[in-house]
Amino acid sequence: MHPLESLLASYPFLLADGAMGTMLMDAGLERGDVPESWNSLHPERVRAVHRGYIEAGSQIILTNTFGGNRFRLQRRGLQDRVAELNRAAAQLVRAEADIAPHKVVVAGSLGPTGEMLQPLGAMSFEDAKVAFAEQASALAEGGVDVLWVETMSDLEEVRAAVEGARSVSDLPLVATMTFDTKGRTMMGVKPVQALEMIRLFKPVALGANCGKGPDELEATIQAMHTADASMVLVAKGNAGLPEFIDGEIVYRATPEVMAGYAVRVYELGARIIGACCGSTPKHIQAMAEALRAHLA
Amino acid sequence: MEQILKEIREGIMVGDADLVPQKVQQALDMSLEAGHVLNDGLIAAMGEVGRLFEQGEYFVPEMLVAARAMKAGMAVLKPFLVSSDVKPAGRIVTGTVKGDLHDIGKNLVGMMLEGNGFEVKDLGVDVAPEKFVEVVKSGEVDIVAMSALLTTTMTNMKSTIKALGEAGLRDHVKVIVGGAAVTGTYAHEIGADGYAPDASQAAALAKSLVA
Numbered sequence: 194m195h196p197l198e199s200l201l202a203s204y205p206f207l208l209a210d211g212a213m214g215t216m217l218m219d220a221g222l223e224r225g226d227v228p229e230s231w232n233s234l235h236p237e238r239v240r241a242v243h244r245g246y247i248e249a250g251s252q253i254i255l256t257n258t259f260g261g262n263r264f265r266l267q268r269r270g271l272q273d274r275v276a277e278l279n280r281a282a283a284q285l286v287r288a289e290a291d292i293a294p295h296k297v298v299v300a301g302s303l304g305p306t307g308e309m310l311q312p313l314g315a316m317s318f319e320d321a322k323v324a325f326a327e328q329a330s331a332l333a334e335g336g337v338d339v340l341w342v343e344t345m346s347d348l349e350e351v352r353a354a355v356e357g358a359r360s361v362s363d364l365p366l367v368a369t370m371t372f373d374t375k376g377r378t379m380m381g382v383k384p385v386q387a388l389e390m391i392r393l394f395k396p397v398a399l400g401a402n403c404g405k406g407p408d409e410l411e412a413t414i415q416a417m418h419t420a421d422a423s424m425v426l427v428a429k430g431n432a433g434l435p436e437f438i439d440g441e442i443v444y445r446a447t448p449e450v451m452a453g454y455a456v457r458v459y460e461l462g463a464r465i466i467g468a469c470c471g472s473t474p475k476h477i478q479a480m481a482e483a484l485r486a487h488l489a
Numbered sequence: 490m491e492q493i494l495k496e497i498r499e500g501i502m503v504g505d506a507d508l509v510p511q512k513v514q515q516a517l518d519m520s521l522e523a524g525h526v527l528n529d530g531l532i533a534a535m536g537e538v539g540r541l542f543e544q545g546e547y548f549v550p551e552m553l554v555a556a557r558a559m560k561a562g563m564a565v566l567k568p569f570l571v572s573s574d575v576k577p578a579g580r581i582v583t584g585t586v587k588g589d590l591h592d593i594g595k596n597l598v599g600m601m602l603e604g605n606g607f608e609v610k611d612l613g614v615d616v617a618p619e620k621f622v623e624v625v626k627s628g629e630v631d632i633v634a635m636s637a638l639l640t641t642t643m644t645n646m647k648s649t650i651k652a653l654g655e656a657g658l659r660d661h662v663k664v665i666v667g668g669a670a671v672t673g674t675y676a677h678e679i680g681a682d683g684y685a686p687d688a689s690q691a692a693a694l695a696k697s698l699v700a
Contacts, residue, residue: 224641225588268590307590313553346549373669374548379593381548435640437675442640 195365196298196338197397200252201425206459206484209253209300209429209467210246211477215444217242217257227269229261232281239282243289247297249474250481253465254290254297255341256282256332259304263324264316268307276331283335300341300367301332303354310349318353325357333362342368343429344403346378348390355394366396367465369427371403372413384416392424400427403469406434407446407454411461418462428463430454432471444471448479455480456487493519494530497562501534504554509562523569527606531559531566535604539689549593552688556600563603577608579631579699582624584612585668586635586649589642594668597688598634605692618645618652625658631699634691637668646671647679663698667691 200207217228220238231239239257246254261279266272283301290297303325308316329340340362342354351368358366368391370378377383384401391399401413410430417426433446446454455466466484468476493516500509516526538555541547547555583599585592592614599609610630612620621633633653637643646666653659663682666675676684682698685691 218641224639224644309593313550375545377545377548379549381550435670436672437640437643437678 196296197253197365197367200296200298201397201464204252205464205488207252207298207465208250208477208481208484209427209465210243210251210255211468211472211474212432212470213242213255213257213259215471216245216473227260227266227271229258229266229278229282230271230274232257232278232285233274236281236285240285240289243286245474246477247289247293247295249478251467251477252295252297253300253467254286255300255302255343256286256335256337258282258302258328258332259344260307262303262306262328264306264308264321265304275327276334279328279331280335283332283337287336298339299337300339301329301335301337301364303328303332303340303342303358304344305346305350310347310353318349321350321353322357322360325354326361327357329358329364330361333364337364339365339367339397342366345370346382347380348382348387351387351391352394355396359394366394367398367427368394368396369400369402369429372401372409373404376409376412384413385420388417388420388424392421398425398427398465400429400463400465402427402429402467403431406431407451407458411454411457414458414463415461422462425465426463427465427467428458429465429467429469430458431469432473432476435471446471446476448476451476452479452483456483459484459487490519490521493521494526494533497526497530498534498537501531501555501558501562502537504551504558506554506558506561509558510565513562513565517565517569523566523573524575526566527570527575531562532604532606535559535601535692538604539601539692543687543689549597552597552600556597556604559600559604578606579695580608580610580629581632581634581695582610582612582621582630583634584616584621584636585614586637586642586645587615587617588645589637589639590614591636591638591668594638594688595634595636598636598667598685598691601688601692602634602695605696607692607695618649621649622652622656622658625653625662626656630662632663632665632695634665634667634695636666637671640670643668643670643675646681650680665691665694665698
């Protein structure tokens, strides 16, 4: 039994982690810097973020590789460092997981290419698949337990990611999409549509991440759970929407608000619960405490 | 006469980029005026597309194919618009701000603006304030439309407005902003002339600013 399945068999819910990008910005990442480059440039700062979430109670930690595919890195001239940066990212999480006080699953994050697939855009399915395979291969080499496709808007791109991953690795898969446009993804994919397509790939879990705010995510989980109560659902919502107040970026959803979302989304059927943009270990801690109290 | 315009509109609605230019040519061959075909064919259709987008019935794919069909029709129509002295609704410069590479939203805005009769010059992504200033300085620009997805890059909207001010150009243009992290409050804070939450409303906003 692989680590994620084993944890799912042992607990009613699993706590995933929270945001990486915003945490790295707090640690000094500047506008325009490439977060993935810090896996090599400032590995200790990346590890510190992972450690923060583990200490808050996270049982699944995602690698700092959201934009780590060839297409995204190419925009910053880093396309030749896909293998290096993804491997390093996986090793950093693995290092923290190995010294963690509880069992931690290392998840390799694969985010969108940023290009639209033909015929709407310029990218071929094959090129996307190869890019995801390249990333998955390096993540697997670096020691991840599971490959985690996230923040997708296009079902065909999910398919390219899954096929790419499966072409180089037997590691289990998780896939989440971002439903940020009137309850669907920006490409028009409905939550139930996403579930019906993604479950054909036999992932360990699927669901939603990012999006607009916790409210929309709850509706998404509810729709998915109603459609198929047998699927393990992932809910990784933003800490609300960002606002610019007095020159500072403030995410509206406080730890208390996120704690409420965590319990609601559990009740609606999510079993892997975490957070996305704007969240911090404090949010995860509040969510952990609320969920434990709820189930006590 | 109405029938051919209806066919043009329907062709755009379903994104038939082969049919629409054919029908536009047919309309011109029937001696319809270019401006009439533009307003009651292309612009009317894009207005409906924008409405469906705002209502959550059309999403990015439907918008893109509709815009493509419109563009194909526009390519046939353009020389006739020029020769019959039909002027664009306005001239707009679009761009995603410095440090930000996201462009889907900006591209949709550009499409809806063109679909409403504006002439659009797209500066692409990662556009420095100096570049916006340079383009405004060098030509007749009515509106500068900036996009940013990230909270970290949207501050470059403020920098661009400041740069326009320093170049003595702020009063020469209207500035509108949009993007996932941008809000009306932020737009007001930085001195922009307007904010729109989506491409369709951006077109309505632009129209109101040049009226």
